[in-house]
Amino acid sequence: MIHQKNNLRITYIGFIMALFLTSCNNNEKRPEFGNAVADYEVLTVSPKNIGLYREFPVTIEGTENIEIYPKIEGFIEKVLVDEGEYVQKGQALFLLNAPEYEQELLSSKAAISSAKADVSSAEVNVEKAKPLIEREIISKFELTSAENALTAAKAALEQAQANYSNAQTNFGYTKITAPVSGYIGSLPYKLGSLVNSNISEPLTTVSNIKQVYAYFSINEKTYLEFTKEGVLSNMNEVSLLLPDYTSFDQKGKIQTVSGQVDEETGSFNVRAIFDNPDNLLRTGNSATIQLPRTIEGAYLIPQSATYEIQGGVYVYLVNEQSQVQSTKITVTSTNSGQAYIVTDGLKDGDQVVLEGISGLSSGKEIKPVQVKESDITALQQITEKVTSTNL
Known part of the structure; x- marks a missing residue:
């Protein structure tokens, strides 16, 4: 009985040792997988x-962007254009109702007629006096007085003509025309509005956009970098990225860099110019300018x-x-x-x-x-x- 128990004990110990050896063998193989080269x-x-772009946001303006203000006071009688309309230089934009200038024109015109009559009368008096002097019927003093009266009448005529010219100019201000060809901006004033030269907003803006300016700012550090690298040279072509992330089909050039730093922002203002043959870009548009740089x-x-x-x-x-x-x-x-x-x-x-x-x-x-x-x-x-x- 004791012999059987010893045999069982030996068998059990052998089984445990076999498990231990198997476990050790498995542990020795794991590092081989862990050391595999991945x-x-x-x-x-x-x-x-490598050529790349430095990008800056820009504001677009027409090369001619003229605000229209009235030169006289009056009521808007007619608005002859609409917002966004293209107009030619000299085309009528507004008519103002200012009766006093029309009356002044008529009055000054009548004054010219009166002054001309006075000149004619003075000339007649001079001509009448000359033969009487020769026959010693009147004294030379009377001839001199007649000649002085003629001179005064001619001066009065010149003054009347100057007043008429001034009245014509003032009356001409009742018709407001486009100073350049371009596109009409907003129209904040409607028919019947009383306007004058001191209004807070212009009657409209006319923008010539055959060429456009792209304005942007750079800080002092960037300015120094660009100056050393020649990025701001007007010999370099620059590109424009539109708000829809497409490239504008015209290349531009840097035109000017401000001569001094803006004290408030610490930056330089830069202006580039682009041809705009299809009038795609308008005053007030935003875009992104791309300046080329090579590393x-x-x-x-x-x-x-x-x-x-x-x-x-x-x-x-x-x-x-x-x-x-x-x-x-x-x-x-x-x-x-x-x-x-x-x-x-x-x-x-x-x-x-x-x-x-x-x-x-x-x-x-x-x-x-x-x-x-x-x-x-x-x-x-x-x-x-x-x-x-x-x-």
Whole structure:
């Protein structure tokens, strides 16, 4: 009986030891799976001359944008145009009812007729006096008086003519015409409104938009950068992005930069000019100007391939032993927000790890899987705003 129990005990112990050995064998194999080298997509970079745009919001104005004010006081009798209508230079826009100017015109015209009659009478008196002087019927004093009266009559005629000319001018102000060809703006005053030269709003605005100005502002730092790089040269073409994100089909040029800094905003005002043959752009439109800039010998990588530590930007590069190494880089953002332009920290032929970088650390071995730049979505999304030329 005791012999049977010993056999059972030995069998039980053997079973436990077998389980333990099996467990140990399994534990020894697990690290083999944990040490397997994983695949990581990488991009082999090459230097490029990268042209990109710096964008600024702009306000559009016609090259001639003239506010129309009345020069005399009167009631609006007729509005001869409508908002948005195209008018030619000299075309009538408004008629004002100002009876006093018409009366002044008639009165001054009558005064001319009276003055002409006085001149005629004075001339007759001079002619009558001359023969009487020769026959010594009258004295020379009377002839001199007649000649003085003629001179005074002629002066009165000239004054009457000047008054008539002035009255014509004033009466002409009752008809308000377009000073330039262009488009009519808003019409805040209606028929019957009493207006004068001191009204708070103009009667309307006439905008000549065959060419338009694009106004924008840049800060002092940007001004210095642009000046060094020649971005603000009027030799450079600039582009315009419309509110629907389509490009305006005409290129423009920088025309002027303000001569001093605005003390309130600390910025420079810049004006560009664009041809507008189809009258697509109107005064008051908003748009975005795109200023070209070239960065030479730079590299383009997706922003997702980077990470930040204490304000620095880093990537993982793959060395000859297929190990990754953290490397600090200097970057410039692109307009898309999906990619970086690297200006320092990379060299031709470096392999940049594109994905899964949160699980990496320097010295870790990976299996690089090459990816073409043309297959990276983040880089494709900026092709409309960044153009690259291989060195």
